[in-house]
Amino acid sequence: MHVKAQMSMVMNLDKCIGCHTCSVTCKNVWTNRAGAEYMWFNDVETKPGIGYPKRWEDQERWRGGWELDRRGRLRLRAGGRLRKLATLFANPDLPELDDYYEPWTYDYETLTRAGPSQHQPVARPESQITGRPLELAWGPNWEDDLAGAPERAGADPNLRGAAEEAVRLEYERAFMFYLPRICEHCLNPSCVASCPSGAMYKREEDGIVLVDQEACRGWRMCVSGCPYKKVYFNWHTGKAEKCTLCYPRLEVGLPTVCSETCVGRIRYLGLVLYDADRVEAAASTPDERDLLEAQLGLFLDPFDDEVQALARRDGIPEDWLEAARRSPVYPLAVRYRVALPLHPEYRTLPMVWYVPPLSPVLSMVEGEGSGADPDDVFPAIDELRIPVSYLANLLTGGAEEPVRVALKRLAAMRAHTRERNLGSEPDPALAASVGMDAGEIDAMFRLLAVAKYDERYVIPQAHAEVAGRLAEQQGSCGLEFPGGPGSCGVQARRADPLGAAPFGDDEIDLVGLLERRGGR
Template sequence: MGYPQNWEDNQRYKGGWKLDSKGKLTLKAGGKLEKFATLSIFYNQNMPEIDDYYEPWNYDYQALFGKEGTHQPVARAKSQLTGENIELKWGPNWDDDLAGGEKSMAEDPNLRGIQEEIKADFESVFMMYLPRLCEHCLNPACVASCPSGAMYKRDEDGIVLVNQDRCRSWRFCMSGCPYKKVYFNWKTHKAEKCTLCYPRIEEGLPTVCSETCVGRIRYLGVVLYDADKVKEVAEETDEKELYERQLELFLDPFDPTIQKAALEQGIDQETLDFAQRSPIYQLAVKERLAFPLHPEYRTLPMVWYVPPLSPIMNVFEGKESVGEAEAIFPGIDEMRIPVQYLANMLTAGDPRPVKAALYKLAMMRLYMRGKNTERPLAEETLAQVGLDPQRVEKLYRLLAIAKYEDRFVLPKAHREQVLADPELAHGTVGYEGCPGCGSGGHRAEPIVTEAQKGKSGAEIYAENFYGGIWRD
């Protein structure tokens, strides 16, 4: 389901990465040399069509408000792209309100490996919404797919952006993104995508979608990772191991060795303090309750999801052993949303991590229920899923009653630290030897690091000017 239709079908769209015959990472749609050799650089055969996105339309309301006629007026649907009358055959309400119906369900790639009898009962599933946004991946396929270099990933915070001045409407980023979260603006003829509200992030504020979410389901925080191991992890041969390998990328902010290395790399102490309080580190790394969306795409996404603990079907009805672990574990397998379906979506088909997370969530729910009804669970029961009362209380506060400052733990970017002397750089025009160019009427001294001394302007430009943004 979703937008565009069948967005997860990367056998058709060729989004994401794959391993070639030598075990090297390559784009599913082919690299630049392959595209030039086959001349496919001039036509994107894997790009979603406008019908996959639902052609935008409006209605001819003038026919209703115009002069009186002899026939019943009808407001016909008109394309917002061509202005011509169109016949409506599909629309976003089919997917949003009807979950795509039987047609979309039969084509859902996440149903692979699920027994036929479960598929037959799948219509009993209640609505499950998957809020999707740009994953701001560690290994973004959209960046590698863009022939113009308009897509880039910021060094300072990892946000993936589009330089629309460099965008030339190739639209390989649209097909290259396996999550299909890059769009084409038919007015400006430029690529557009989620910016993760980076001006707000720089000020330590959450994204607008996170702050306005009435369900309070979104969390934002700092996570330290080893950038040197990204390629090695993305080249993992076993798709089911990609989730575990990505966890290995994330570094422990409480480790003194990691703290020392981070400070040497230019990460300030404030950022380290925020990383220690990060809800993302707590949920994804420490408790392993959150998972990446389709890790088999090898983009190493950085937007993770806590699987839903959906209502369990009549397993505990009339049972006295509701507080026993032996009754909880079989109940997870009877959930309305099959565990294998969630595993196909979140862990490349491996149900074990998803089950472990659901066991923890179920035990947390039963523990808090027992605490309020004066029927507490035994600590031995919690220990079976790797929990203790203190961790359960902490998880409950984070997942159920977290305050604003608990869900959004973001430091300010401190852009003033980028320049060695911001006052001197203020008002300069970027030229050397220009009288009066600097602030205060004197010549501005060039801001050059020790590593850049002795290099030409072209060499400094090639090393630091990336994607239209000067790399700090």
């Protein structure tokens, strides 16, 4: 056994209001640069819908993630190493910009320069790449709140099997929920395995998956290799970029920007201890529907004495073990089983998990004036307009029972807590009917509904004692320059005697170099 710590996230979809604050704050911090305009390290999708980039979940088309070969061994869906090298000059699985959208801005100058005229001046949209006027036809949240769903949502790859029959897209019967997405920081990341240059790596200490901007050579295999399409190609710098889980913030104990600014307080950050030796075996589980259980089987109980001893042996510091014991992710995923992974069938063992949305069930039942009697609620779970099968396609690789368990526990929690709020003692049979006890339900309620800041985010500081200095770099380490992100250290180490970065926007700028030298 090899104990490793993984920083992971849970999002409570039941509380997501789809406000996009996470996306916008993330963009302002990380991808507000040339070449990165179209990148959304965090985006919020309306489900059902085809998402961003278009139909990213269709792995028949994009061939991301892993699959099992005939002998049951794990291999990259897009093919082996030789095939990767053979398709180096033109990657057949790479999405094009139009699969995301062409980034645009508006011609504000027309407004500011407009003289008196009979008609209102208009700021027309123009491409941020070519500067040409752009006919807007698609964007990162074009399908927000089911916009255009009657024509398009049927193309959602999760609508297959029973789900296809059951989902009703007519306006008055429609149902939707929001799915905020960031990089999954997988235990078995296929982007890392796809990178020919070895520029992508998983951090030993906290499992964050990063791209080394100095080592990336722009072969773009990671973009197609990631089944979640959360690695992006910067057309300006020619290198890949992705969500960093805001590691500079985590290292000093702060939550990610998307978590910190989440209005609905839906996000949880915490450590999970896992056995790195069994990752490959778990990812090779034959039946897709067993992958959730296999991944849960990797997670180690941070309260177990033996686990703690092994973790110490493997160099996990004491305060990290303490953080693992206080982690909100471990109970939500393992103890209460209300959090589920996103598309475990990609076999990457993703580490951003989701509490499935329950609200529509209850509003359906409560809207008709009935009480929150779980006898009314539980059957309703199977009659959801978005059926359990849809959530199962999304969150469990098609296994419906774990989704049902999670929804029933959430429903039981509501009924239980309502009893308490109304002044009567909840019936212990209610908790028992979903396999929990009153204490556990109260604890789950506290975590999910009260959701105190320091219970949602349990982030141990990075363990180089010197890392405290990172906080001092805040504000001195901008990302707005072309060629970011995060190359402060690089710039300092490679200070240029000519008085500027060796290459600015351009690779060869001999004129500029001579001018700078002449100026000295």
